[in-house]
Amino acid sequence: MVLSRFNSFYLTIFILCLKISLFAQKTDHWETAVFSNDTWKYLIGNSEPNAFWRLAAYDDRDWRLGIGGFGYGDGDDNTIIDSCYAVYLRKSFSIVDTAKISAAILSIDYDDAFVAYINGFEIARSGILGGYPPYNTAGMDHEAKLYTGGQIENFTVSKSLLSKCLIQGLNILSIQVHNATRGSSDLTAIPYLSFGLVDNGTYYRPSPTLLNLPRGESIDASSLPLISITIPVNQTIPTNGKKINAFMRAIHNGPIMKNLLTDSAKAYYGTIGIEIRGASSTGYPQKSYNIETRNDLGESRNVRLLDMPSENDWALISPYNDKTLVRNALTYQLFRSMGYYAPRTQYCEVYLNGAYQGIYILTEKIKRDDERVDITKPDFTATSGDAISGGYIIKNDNRGNDEESFFSNYSEQGMAGSQQVSFIYEEPETEDITAAQKKYLSAYIGAMENALYGNNFTDKTLGYRAYLHVPSFVDYFILGEVSRSVDAYKKSKFYFKDIDSKDGRLYSGPPWDFDWAYKNIPEGNIALQCYYGVTDGSAWAYKSIDCNHSPAFAGWVPRLLKDPYFANSVKTRYVDLRKTILSNSSLNRYIDSVQTTLAEPQIRHYQKWDILGKNSTGSPEVDPQPATFTATGQQLKNWLAIRLNWLDNNMPGTYTPGITPVNHLQEAPIRIFPNPSTDIVFVESDQMLDQVELYTMSGIKVMGQSSMSNTIKLTIEHLTKGLYLLRTKSAHGIVQLHKIAIN
Numbered sequence: 001m002v003l004s005r006f007n008s009f010y011l012t013i014f015i016l017c018l019k020i021s022l023f024a025q026k027t028d029h030w031e032t033a034v035f036s037n038d039t040w041k042y043l044i045g046n047s048e049p050n051a052f053w054r055l056a057a058y059d060d061r062d063w064r065l066g067i068g069g070f071g072y073g074d075g076d077d078n079t080i081i082d083s084c085y086a087v088y089l090r091k092s093f094s095i096v097d098t099a100k101i102s103a104a105i106l107s108i109d110y111d112d113a114f115v116a117y118i119n120g121f122e123i124a125r126s127g128i129l130g131g132y133p134p135y136n137t138a139g140m141d142h143e144a145k146l147y148t149g150g151q152i153e154n155f156t157v158s159k160s161l162l163s164k165c166l167i168q169g170l171n172i173l174s175i176q177v178h179n180a181t182r183g184s185s186d187l188t189a190i191p192y193l194s195f196g197l198v199d200n201g202t203y204y205r206p207s208p209t210l211l212n213l214p215r216g217e218s219i220d221a222s223s224l225p226l227i228s229i230t231i232p233v234n235q236t237i238p239t240n241g242k243k244i245n246a247f248m249r250a251i252h253n254g255p256i257m258k259n260l261l262t263d264s265a266k267a268y269y270g271t272i273g274i275e276i277r278g279a280s281s282t283g284y285p286q287k288s289y290n291i292e293t294r295n296d297l298g299e300s301r302n303v304r305l306l307d308m309p310s311e312n313d314w315a316l317i318s319p320y321n322d323k324t325l326v327r328n329a330l331t332y333q334l335f336r337s338m339g340y341y342a343p344r345t346q347y348c349e350v351y352l353n354g355a356y357q358g359i360y361i362l363t364e365k366i367k368r369d370d371e372r373v374d375i376t377k378p379d380f381t382a383t384s385g386d387a388i389s390g391g392y393i394i395k396n397d398n399r400g401n402d403e404e405s406f407f408s409n410y411s412e413q414g415m416a417g418s419q420q421v422s423f424i425y426e427e428p429e430t431e432d433i434t435a436a437q438k439k440y441l442s443a444y445i446g447a448m449e450n451a452l453y454g455n456n457f458t459d460k461t462l463g464y465r466a467y468l469h470v471p472s473f474v475d476y477f478i479l480g481e482v483s484r485s486v487d488a489y490k491k492s493k494f495y496f497k498d499i500d501s502k503d504g505r506l507y508s509g510p511p512w513d514f515d516w517a518y519k520n521i522p523e524g525n526i527a528l529q530c531y532y533g534v535t536d537g538s539a540w541a542y543k544s545i546d547c548n549h550s551p552a553f554a555g556w557v558p559r560l561l562k563d564p565y566f567a568n569s570v571k572t573r574y575v576d577l578r579k580t581i582l583s584n585s586s587l588n589r590y591i592d593s594v595q596t597t598l599a600e601p602q603i604r605h606y607q608k609w610d611i612l613g614k615n616s617t618g619s620p621e622v623d624p625q626p627a628t629f630t631a632t633g634q635q636l637k638n639w640l641a642i643r644l645n646w647l648d649n650n651m652p653g654t655y656t657p658g659i660t661p662v663n664h665l666q667e668a669p670i671r672i673f674p675n676p677s678t679d680i681v682f683v684e685s686d687q688m689l690d691q692v693e694l695y696t697m698s699g700i701k702v703m704g705q706s707s708m709s710n711t712i713k714l715t716i717e718h719l720t721k722g723l724y725l726l727r728t729k730s731a732h733g734i735v736q737l738h739k740i741a742i743n
Helices: 003-019 159-165 327-337 435-452 471-485 542-546 554-559 564-577 583-596 601-608 629-650
Strands: 031-035 038-046 064-067 070-072 086-095 102-110 113-118 122-127 153-157 169-178 189-195 226-230 245-252 268-277 288-293 313-317 345-352 354-362 392-396 405-407 422-427 493-497 507-508 672-673 680-696 701-715 724-730 735-742
Touching: 031 086, 031 680, 070 086, 086 189, 102 113, 102 122, 102 159, 122 153, 122 159, 122 354, 153 542, 153 564, 288 327, 313 564, 327 345, 327 354, 327 471, 327 583, 345 601, 392 583, 405 435, 422 435, 435 507, 435 554, 471 507, 471 542, 471 564, 471 629, 542 554, 583 629, 672 724
Parallel strands: 226 345
Antiparallel strands: 031 189, 038 064, 038 086, 070 189, 086 169, 102 153, 102 189, 113 122, 113 169, 226 245, 245 268, 268 288, 288 313, 313 354, 345 354, 392 422, 392 493, 405 422, 493 507, 672 680, 680 701, 680 724, 724 735
């Protein structure tokens, strides 16, 4: 190759790319410029090719000529090649007028992984790591589709990416296809390149029907992060069992830029473990998943995913049962605003093996962690004392086959001697918890229930208050009743306990799984005031204990409400919250914000899942189902207004200011991540933050931001490295100072 020729051509490409204008928005039709069965240049990849092989100026005269597709083993390849690590392909094509092009699609049937480029710019990849993967890099196992009657996969190339790489005149499409192993029984490369055109003129060749290209519509980027998951060939995702390894790309270009599947997967690119999660929800067409971010050895790996604190356990929650797409996120936001941890969420759109799955809610799983349920790590060697008193997470729920539990000494109604109610070990899990820890937990709950159901239960020292963190039980009660959740107590009802030296009382929460809440469901018994189908806002979630239900759960609330201290605490807290986060205007603003965020992606979601206006999906509802996404939000607002009006007039207790310490007035933990950092710092609290300021260690203010939010993002890349003081002020006036390091 002549280097002067290369440098001249590369400079020409660079200048032309800078001069290309933005491509038109609207697509009139599609045509194909490169066909699989065209004549290509190819190189068997048993050694590393010249570094410039991706560029049009590269001299490929020593490469072989062949008719695509390329490969062996599947019986549908026009050019049969020998077994190899990889095959390298080059095909030139001419562009008539870049201004006529709105987007491009690379359609490719491949086995096992590939990276594709136009003029040296990467436009698509699947199943392989590395900026420019070496010839002997193993791809993820992936089976070709066409030879078994399946559909070719499409990879969209955005207008912005095309504006960088496509030029008027001669261009080069170059592709490297890799095997999962050197001795693999098959390899396939069957590629096509098509362009969306903005007028009805003819510029290239008619597109074959097997490509399944869009019918004239433009391809828009998503305003939400994108998650693309690839499952290994001949495997299926297990249901609530041992996770299988899969490959995940997460694309998140920030709050301003939109996202395309072909964008760089900077948010996450690598291995995950995945399983289908849920009970009744496993029957929904749109499945929910548990995922674990992993390293290449299959071990758990903590990562900061979609701007949430670093961890490895996540849930991709399907909102199939919630046409508003907001119920879980709203519930968790309310509990955080009350002053506690609740799972963080991030809306995203998900693709599985290239097929669109709709909008999902990426959610933190409930577990012990400094950035989640912040309790002490259990000491598995302890048998007594402070060390064995925490930290624990337990729950009432349907017990899985791999879960163990211990039984209460009381029935749901507080009758001694019954063992209906079980508490499932959530953390430590069944396989980890020791006999001493089991004995301690059972004894603690037993002592608490003896105090709760005893004659002195209202006594501050001798009664339940010595064992329960009252503010959290008050706030969870309010949350369960505002939402009138059918599952508020009987399913996914979590409790946690830290060591005694760090407030070892039992806390109620965090909340989980409220998709059956905030709606009228024909379930319960109207005579017993636990009927969820009434439309006048009445009935009580806690009274579901009197109705047919499963599983059995801890029936502590009816007893707690018999204590005037607890009932008055509920009334007082509720009245105060109605002035702030539970005001009609505050709730409506949150719903409106989600409706605005999802306005564009919900169109794709409901094209995929045609369920708007239908009452045959998820929980059966009494009310007619809205036919539009906007109308679902309005129906939820109306439901909340009716429910809150009823609660205003029926909430038990008497308004008694100062009756009980309120958790949200205490110093809530401030989470700063990443710390140290080089460019961006997130400041997060369970309380609403009013103000965040950054000072040098000598007291000079260098940055400040005001925002009534739980999370504030600071861009600090312009600051010099060193230690700084971060000053936070909550909406309730609590000021805290923290040190952060800038690298």
